[in-house]
Amino acid sequence: MTDLAVDVGRCLLANPVMPASGTFSEALADAIDLDRLGALVAKTVMPEKRAGNALPRVAETPMGMLNSIGIPCKGPEAFVQHTIPAFKRYRPPFVASISAGTVRGFADLAAQVVAGGADVVEANISCPNLEADGHAFAVSPKATARVVQALRAATDAPLWAKLSPNAPNIAEVAMAAEAAGADAVVVANTILGMAIDVERRRTRLGAGMGGLSGPAIKPIVLRMTYQCVRAVRIPVIGCGGIATAADALEFLIAGARAVQVGTATFRHPTTMIRILDDLDAWCRERGIARITDVIGTLEPFETPQLEAAEDLAAE
Amino acid sequence: MLHQEPLPSTHDASIGRRVGEHLCVVRSNSAVNADYRLMRLSAPAGALAAEPGQFFHILCPATADGTPFLRRPMSVYHVDVAGEAIGFLYKVHGAGTRVLDALQPGATLDVLGPLGRGFTLDAAWRRIVLVGRGVGLATLAPLAVRAAAAGVGVTAVLSVRRPDLVMSVDLLSRCGADVHVVHDADGSSDVAAVGRLITQLLDQHPADAVFTCGSSRLLTLLQGIAKARGLYGEVALEQQMACGLSMCFCCVRAFKVGDEVEHRRVCWEGPVFDLQEALP
Numbered sequence: 357m358t359d360l361a362v363d364v365g366r367c368l369l370a371n372p373v374m375p376a377s378g379t380f381s382e383a384l385a386d387a388i389d390l391d392r393l394g395a396l397v398a399k400t401v402m403p404e405k406r407a408g409n410a411l412p413r414v415a416e417t418p419m420g421m422l423n424s425i426g427i428p429c430k431g432p433e434a435f436v437q438h439t440i441p442a443f444k445r446y447r448p449p450f451v452a453s454i455s456a457g458t459v460r461g462f463a464d465l466a467a468q469v470v471a472g473g474a475d476v477v478e479a480n481i482s483c484p485n486l487e488a489d490g491h492a493f494a495v496s497p498k499a500t501a502r503v504v505q506a507l508r509a510a511t512d513a514p515l516w517a518k519l520s521p522n523a524p525n526i527a528e529v530a531m532a533a534e535a536a537g538a539d540a541v542v543v544a545n546t547i548l549g550m551a552i553d554v555e556r557r558r559t560r561l562g563a564g565m566g567g568l569s570g571p572a573i574k575p576i577v578l579r580m581t582y583q584c585v586r587a588v589r590i591p592v593i594g595c596g597g598i599a600t601a602a603d604a605l606e607f608l609i610a611g612a613r614a615v616q617v618g619t620a621t622f623r624h625p626t627t628m629i630r631i632l633d634d635l636d637a638w639c640r641e642r643g644i645a646r647i648t649d650v651i652g653t654l655e656p657f658e659t660p661q662l663e664a665a666e667d668l669a670a671e
Numbered sequence: 672m673l674h675q676e677p678l679p680s681t682h683d684a685s686i687g688r689r690v691g692e693h694l695c696v697v698r699s700n701s702a703v704n705a706d707y708r709l710m711r712l713s714a715p716a717g718a719l720a721a722e723p724g725q726f727f728h729i730l731c732p733a734t735a736d737g738t739p740f741l742r743r744p745m746s747v748y749h750v751d752v753a754g755e756a757i758g759f760l761y762k763v764h765g766a767g768t769r770v771l772d773a774l775q776p777g778a779t780l781d782v783l784g785p786l787g788r789g790f791t792l793d794a795a796w797r798r799i800v801l802v803g804r805g806v807g808l809a810t811l812a813p814l815a816v817r818a819a820a821a822g823v824g825v826t827a828v829l830s831v832r833r834p835d836l837v838m839s840v841d842l843l844s845r846c847g848a849d850v851h852v853v854h855d856a857d858g859s860s861d862v863a864a865v866g867r868l869i870t871q872l873l874d875q876h877p878a879d880a881v882f883t884c885g886s887s888r889l890l891t892l893l894q895g896i897a898k899a900r901g902l903y904g905e906v907a908l909e910q911q912m913a914c915g916l917s918m919c920f921c922c923v924r925a926f927k928v929g930d931e932v933e934h935r936r937v938c939w940e941g942p943v944f945d946l947q948e949a950l951p
């Protein structure tokens with residue numbers, strides 16, 4: 357058995373594979389052994405009850421999907437009373453994903469979920485900032501710094517900031533989160549997109565626009581993960597289009613300490629377990645004893661890029 | 672390059688769990704009439720546990736036209752435990768069902784399930800009434816089979832566009848069901864006419880419960896009839912699904928509970944719901 361343990365900041369995880377927020381619930385225990393995962397991450401909770409967006413809420417795209425689920429939510433009390441205990445029955449650390457329209461809302465909610473038993477707070481800062489024209493916190497390093505500072509002051513629990521790929525410069529946002537005291541950054545949420553039904557001349561999503569996820573976004577998010585790894589010292593958790601151990605390895609080699617798996621679980625609920633088994637097999641076949649020996653091992657090209665390109669052209 | 676090496680998949684991680692990703696082999700896949708097709712697949716024990724009203728979430732294989740990215744939900748139409756087979760009765764609608772339509776015997780299909788909450792059947796009931804429109808019958812048919820096996824009488828009202836599109840009459844008759852076909856061509860499927868027919872059938876053969884699937888107008892009709900007679904009822908509903916396992920919240924529908932409107936997931940709290948709580 358390969359030693360798959362990784363530390364993400366102050367958090368020691370049994371392995372680097374965990375679900376992405378909003379694509380997981382305790383019902384997945386009907387299909388896989390949740391105790392095998394590195395961590396359990398719940399759907400984002402917000403300070404107030406919400407119904408979520410208009411239907412249709414999903415549309416499929418080539419090798420991916422758009423969603424405009426919104427954040428339907430029964431509020432923090434129900435979350436603390438029902439959701440947290442449901443997840444705490446399992447061994448892996450429980451990550452509470454939280455969001456709010458205001459800095460104060462974020463801070464209060466963090467204190468509430470930590471008091472309720474959450475082991476880690478993941479701040480989903482891709483939501484609109486109601487104090488700044490509704491632009492997402494995560495598109496601005498300044499707004500990100502403000503919210504992470506407030507969260508840091510509100511709780512001592514490990515704090516992960518989940519960044520948005522829609523930020524003009526995601527590495528700068530990662531640096532702002534690090535400076536404000538985040539223990540790790542998650543790269544990233546969904547990429548804003550749109551699809552139109554040409555016969556009906558209507559958007560395919562009831563909300564008009566939505567977030568693209570799945571294999572279609574993997575190269576973009578891998579690039580962003582690599583940029584963030586180079587920009588910050590805190591751990592980076594990769595998330596976007598990961599469906600196989602090979603995908604996970606790309607992120608780990610690029611320097612991610614762990615990965616989150618989202619949309620792939622919709623196609624194959626056993627994806628995360630398969631990734632773990634295949635990571636183990638891949639390492640054993642190569643005599644690699646610890647997964648940490650793989651992290652951040654991207655090799656530079658030995659030949660100048662131009663020659664390499666010429667070699668390719670000659671083949 | 673490293674990442675292009677195929678990595679072996681060591682085992683089926685869902686073995687021994689309630690919900691499995693079952694690899695089934697297509698035994699037959701052919702038209703039952705101009706609109707509907709029946710697919711039979713050999714199925715492992717986990718899939719044979721499907722109850723009437725439950726569904727499977729089907730991964731449609733890639734074709735030259737592309738890959739339907741999301742799975743497609745289909746009610747289990749038939750379970751043959753001895754023959755180790757399950758069946759789906761389906762209508763070709765869009766990209767995903769077109770792929771199903773093209774599958775040949777011998778092809779492998781990944782079906783996830785069984786999923787959702789099925790129909791209630793109380794063996795102490797004397798008779799149930801099933802009211803199905805179109806492909807909604809696919810969902811109700813296994814309930815008729817189960818009821819017959821439990822000694823519960825079945826009255827079935829099948830609503831179709833044209834008489835030649837009716838299906839499962841033989842199956843239902845074999846179950847000893849009292850079958851009535853109504854269609855659009857002669858107006859017998861008008862809501863008012865169907866209402867009169869059901870009332871008359873209930874007067875002749877009193878029933879303990881009513882079940883419906885496939886039409887929101889028939890749902891409203893049946894809600895009224897069941898309420899007036901104090902009958903228990905259930906409806907099987909459809910909604911677009913991504914995960915099928917309560918994780919994504921894309922499949923919600925509205926229900927009235929007391930004075931409140933509540934959203935529930937068709938894949939998880941359903942697809943079978945209390946008749947009176949459903950909003951059409």
Ligand SMILES: Cc1cc2nc3c(=O)[nH]c(=O)nc-3n(C[C@H](O)[C@H](O)[C@H](O)COP(=O)(O)OP(=O)(O)OC[C@H]3O[C@@H](n4cnc5c(N)ncnc54)[C@H](O)[C@@H]3O)c2cc1C
Nearest residue numbers: 743744745746761762764765766767768809909910911942
């Ligand atoms: C619980 C349940 C049981 C069902 N049982 C049956 C059955 O036994 N036989 C049968 O013929 N059909 C059944 N349906 C409907 C079936 O799922 C759709 O016809 C099918 O998904 C259409 O896919 P498509 O790619 O052909 O169509 P497209 O229109 O190309 O599909 C686009 C998207 O919309 C979704 N979609 C379209 N129509 C429906 C619908 N009516 N319900 C849910 N999602 C839809 C698709 O899944 C896909 O995500 C059932 C639906 C549900 C929810």
Ligand SMILES: Cc1cc2nc3c(=O)[nH]c(=O)nc-3n(C[C@H](O)[C@H](O)[C@H](O)COP(=O)(O)O)c2cc1C
Nearest residue numbers: 376377378400423480544545569570596597618619
């Ligand atoms: C249906 C759906 C719902 C999501 N809900 C949330 C959410 O509530 N909070 C959040 O931070 N991210 C949410 N996400 C984003 C995912 O956590 C993840 O960042 C994104 O989908 C990219 O990963 P993937 O390609 O592996 O899915 C959601 C994604 C999907 C597809």
Ligand code: FES
Nearest residue numbers: 915919920922938
């Ligand atoms: S389909 Fe995902 S919650 Fe129902």
